Amino acid sequence: MPERIAVLGAGLIGLYIGGALHAAGADVSLVGRARMRPYTESTLVLTDLDGGRTEVPAGTLEYSLDPTALSDAGLVLVTVKSADTAAAAEIVAANAPQRPVVLSLQNGVGNLDVLQTLLPGYDVVAGMVPFNVANPEPGRLHRASEGGLMAARTSVLDPWLPVFAAAGLPVTLRADFVPVQWGKLLLNLNNAVNALSGVPLRAELSRRAYRQSLALLVAEALRVLRAAGIQPARVTKVPPHVLPTLLRVPDAVFTRLAGAMLRIDPEARSSMREDLAAGRRTEVDHLNGAVVRLAQRAGVRAPVNQAVVDLIHAAEHGPPPSFTGDELYARLSAAAR
Ligand SMILES: NC(=O)C1=CN([C@@H]2O[C@H](COP(=O)(O)OP(=O)(O)OC[C@H]3O[C@@H](n4cnc5c(N)ncnc54)[C@H](OP(=O)(O)O)[C@@H]3O)[C@@H](O)[C@H]2O)C=CC1
Numbered sequence: 001m002p003e004r005i006a007v008l009g010a011g012l013i014g015l016y017i018g019g020a021l022h023a024a025g026a027d028v029s030l031v032g033r034a035r036m037r038p039y040t041e042s043t044l045v046l047t048d049l050d051g052g053r054t055e056v057p058a059g060t061l062e063y064s065l066d067p068t069a070l071s072d073a074g075l076v077l078v079t080v081k082s083a084d085t086a087a088a089a090e091i092v093a094a095n096a097p098q099r100p101v102v103l104s105l106q107n108g109v110g111n112l113d114v115l116q117t118l119l120p121g122y123d124v125v126a127g128m129v130p131f132n133v134a135n136p137e138p139g140r141l142h143r144a145s146e147g148g149l150m151a152a153r154t155s156v157l158d159p160w161l162p163v164f165a166a167a168g169l170p171v172t173l174r175a176d177f178v179p180v181q182w183g184k185l186l187l188n189l190n191n192a193v194n195a196l197s198g199v200p201l202r203a204e205l206s207r208r209a210y211r212q213s214l215a216l217l218v219a220e221a222l223r224v225l226r227a228a229g230i231q232p233a234r235v236t237k238v239p240p241h242v243l244p245t246l247l248r249v250p251d252a253v254f255t256r257l258a259g260a261m262l263r264i265d266p267e268a269r270s271s272m273r274e275d276l277a278a279g280r281r282t283e284v285d286h287l288n289g290a291v292v293r294l295a296q297r298a299g300v301r302a303p304v305n306q307a308v309v310d311l312i313h314a315a316e317h318g319p320p321p322s323f324t325g326d327e328l329y330a331r332l333s334a335a336a337r
């Protein structure tokens with residue numbers, strides 16, 4: 001078994017992945033917040049869409065509030081939200097002078113740069129988590145949608161790939177990762193739609209007006225990417241350029257053509273909705289905001305994504321919103337004009 005794996009920012013993703021790796025025999029230590037520690041103080045149950053169930057017995061998985069737990073790690077998984085990446089890098093630099101491999105398992109396209117800039121001399125690798133992790137009840141984390149982990153192709157991950165595979169989380173290595181990150185970001189444009197809708201992901205994606213709202217965002221992002229000379233990679237069964245057309249079809253046709261996109265636990269919500277519900281700041285500036293910034297650099301406009309950034313920022317300062325699909329589509333259509 002290779003050296004210790006530490007998870008920095010053990011929330012939903014970090015606990016799920018760290019828990020699965022621990023259950024598969026890896027030496028794992030989690031670093032995070034006090035409010036998440038109870039997950040490992042009693043039995044942690046990990047379930048998935050395919051009926052898989054793994055139990056991590058109480059007290060067997062180390063959950064520390066103290067970042068010195070990073071000091072003997074060979075691999076650090078960074079699973080904080082994007083706004084916390086710089087702070088996470090500083091914590092690694094201060095507590096892991098042995099220079100572990102650092103793998104970002106975050107959404108967004110900017111985290112790698114932040115980590116590489118603040119961690120000179122470390123091997124920093126971009127990764128991608130395609131699936132949603134939900135918390136359906138205390139003590140249980142549920143992999144609520146499909147897809148496998150991806151990471152940038154590099155031999156520094158080789159020692160750990162077998163244990164990820166043994167944990168049911170095989171990592172596909174991709175040579176060119178920027179397109180993968182943008183491919184995932186296109187899907188994450190739905191995080192805000194879901195957060196604004198107030199309904200679970202499956203119900204939201206089953207309703208055409210929400211999908212039409214998402215189609216406006218994705219179509220605009222594709223135009224921006226084209227202007228910037230970036231070709232997003234396909235990270236699900238649906239090629240990126242087909243998404244807007246597919247999203248706009250009537251509900252019955254969508255269900256028939258895109259059943260896989262609806263293979264989501266009925267209660268799961270986007271991580272952005274979870275943030276709004278908990279009164280935390282969201283990652284919108286790192287998702288829709290990244291499209292807006294790329295548009296500025298490429299000399300084009302992104303008014304629809306800007307409108308969503310504004311709506312989410314407003315929601316961060318009030319009660320979690322519940323736009324109907326028609327209301328949201330009307331707002332975003334007006335922004336597009
Ligand atoms: N949830 C999901 O289904 C998915 C999430 N992702 C991405 O994965 C990343 C992680 O998301 P998720 O797990 O949902 O986020 P969570 O908010 O559930 O977990 C992150 C945890 O890190 C903690 N944290 C922040 N800064 C530090 C620090 N300096 N030291 C220790 N702990 C810290 C946070 O605490 P606090 O809240 O107090 O700051 C929080 O508990 C994000 O980029 C997200 O977009 C990707 C795919 C799916």
Ligand SMILES: CC(C)(CO)C(=O)C(=O)O
Pocket residue numbers: 107129130131132133145187188191201269270271272
């Ligand atoms: C899995 C997905 C795309 C949607 O839930 C996500 O990345 C998130 O919630 O942040």
